[in-house]
Amino acid sequence: MFQKLEPLGGDPILALMAAYRADPSADKVDLGVGVYQDEQGTTPVLRAVTAAEQVLLDEQTTKVYVGIAGSEAFNASMQALMFGADHPAATEGRITTVQSTGGSGGLRVAAEFLNSVRPSCRIWVTTPTWPNHRPLLGAAGLDIREIPYYDAKAGAIDVPAMLAGIEAIPDGDVLLLHGCCHNPTGADLTLAQWQAVTELCVKKNLLPFIDTAYQGFAEGLDEDAAGLRVLAANVPELIAVASCSKNFGLYRERTGALSVITASAESAAATRSHLMKIVRAMISMPPDHGAAIVAQSLGDDALRARWRAEVAEMRERMRGQRRDFAAAMAERGFDRFGFMADQYGMFSLLGVEPDVIKTMREQHHVYIVGSGRVNVAGLTSTKLPYVADALAATLSD
Numbered sequence: 001m002f003q004k005l006e007p008l009g010g011d012p013i014l015a016l017m018a019a020y021r022a023d024p025s026a027d028k029v030d031l032g033v034g035v036y037q038d039e040q041g042t043t044p045v046l047r048a049v050t051a052a053e054q055v056l057l058d059e060q061t062t063k064v065y066v067g068i069a070g071s072e073a074f075n076a077s078m079q080a081l082m083f084g085a086d087h088p089a090a091t092e093g094r095i096t097t098v099q100s101t102g103g104s105g106g107l108r109v110a111a112e113f114l115n116s117v118r119p120s121c122r123i124w125v126t127t128p129t130w131p132n133h134r135p136l137l138g139a140a141g142l143d144i145r146e147i148p149y150y151d152a153k154a155g156a157i158d159v160p161a162m163l164a165g166i167e168a169i170p171d172g173d174v175l176l177l178h179g180c181c182h183n184p185t186g187a188d189l190t191l192a193q194w195q196a197v198t199e200l201c202v203k204k205n206l207l208p209f210i211d212t213a214y215q216g217f218a219e220g221l222d223e224d225a226a227g228l229r230v231l232a233a234n235v236p237e238l239i240a241v242a243s244c245s246k247n248f249g250l251y252r253e254r255t256g257a258l259s260v261i262t263a264s265a266e267s268a269a270a271t272r273s274h275l276m277k278i279v280r281a282m283i284s285m286p287p288d289h290g291a292a293i294v295a296q297s298l299g300d301d302a303l304r305a306r307w308r309a310e311v312a313e314m315r316e317r318m319r320g321q322r323r324d325f326a327a328a329m330a331e332r333g334f335d336r337f338g339f340m341a342d343q344y345g346m347f348s349l350l351g352v353e354p355d356v357i358k359t360m361r362e363q364h365h366v367y368i369v370g371s372g373r374v375n376v377a378g379l380t381s382t383k384l385p386y387v388a389d390a391l392a393a394t395l396s397d
């Protein structure tokens with residue numbers, strides 16, 4: 001059965017991660033896969049997470065199945081984290097939230113759900129978007145289209161083009177936006193722009209689908225959900241996916257949440273039954289450990305405060321690295337990277353030619369995704385001058 005299979009190319013981001021790990025150079029710098037790195041270049045287990053794990057170790061008495069929708073304590077906490085505790089859609093019982101295997105698992109279940117309700121429905125994504133959106137959504141059968149988003153020359157969103165692109169979407173289609181810390185550009189909508197998008201979604205009866213993988217990494221936990229909350233207050237139906245990989249540092253635990261807002265509490269209950277049927281057919285039930293950690297962390301005042309402080313620490317560090325890198329490049333005669341200081345989250349696009357990325361990797365052991373996407377968390381104070389020197393030298397060649 002398998003004799004005729006040809007090998008496939010690997011996922012570019014994960015292949016880069018493997019190549020970095022295999023590189024024996026002492027100079028190597030990882031600006032590739034989207035994981036946070038601290039000043040020592042490590043991706044730590046958060047202190048709040050370790051404390052929550054200790055509670056689980058002390059108090060958990062069974063590993064029996066939790067259920068198809070996962071932990072209800074986790075689901076309630078994640079719903080409040082995303083939409084706010086008193087969001088009207090929540091108090092009206094119009095939001096249903098189920099646990100997912102990471103943000104990716106939530107995206108995939110949502111895509112299967114959409115395809116079951118409206119087979120091969122069109123979903124519009126930003127140009128560019130996270131490369132894995134295409135396989136995740138496309139494999140479920142959705143028809144993926146693009147709207148303009150990023151203006152690489154300006155290092156910012158092309159807002160008129162984006163709004164015109166949304167205006168041109170056929171009524172009733174699905175629009176996928178990043179809740180914050182746009183991956184790969186780092187270019188986020190302002191609240192006024194979210195409001196303009198909301199008006200268009202209402203006017204055109206579009207279904208907003210918000211992917212939030214970095215809540216807390218842009219301006220703050222509530223600030224980063226402001227756009228989602230405006231949409232949620234104004235549209236009858238919405239899909240939102242959250243990941244706990246980055247803001248809880250739970251990458252390998254595969255922890256996330258999928259929420260669907262519907263026009264009535266009855267539709268929310270019906271939607272939930274459909275989501276559960278899909279989850280049961282795909283994975284039977286989601287894994288528990290990460291969700292139990294999050295539920296424990298968010299359900300305890302002291303742990304929640306500790307976690308919020310750790311998220312703030314990661315956020316401020318990355319914002320500082322953005323400013324420092326833009327300044328370091330300006331000192332070396334390249335002031336065109338100033339836009340990076342104004343962007344958010346882990347990623348920015350350098351806006352350089354592919355041969356620059358190749359030279360950075362082959363001659364300087366600096367690992368950057370082929371699109372020119374850099375993870376600013378990898379620019380620790382020891383690595384930053386090295387990367388700036390290497391980039392300046394490569395660009396001057």
Ligand code: LMR
Pocket residue numbers: 013014032033034035130132183
């Ligand atoms: C990234 O964009 O680097 C992360 O979201 C990790 C991944 O799975 O691609």
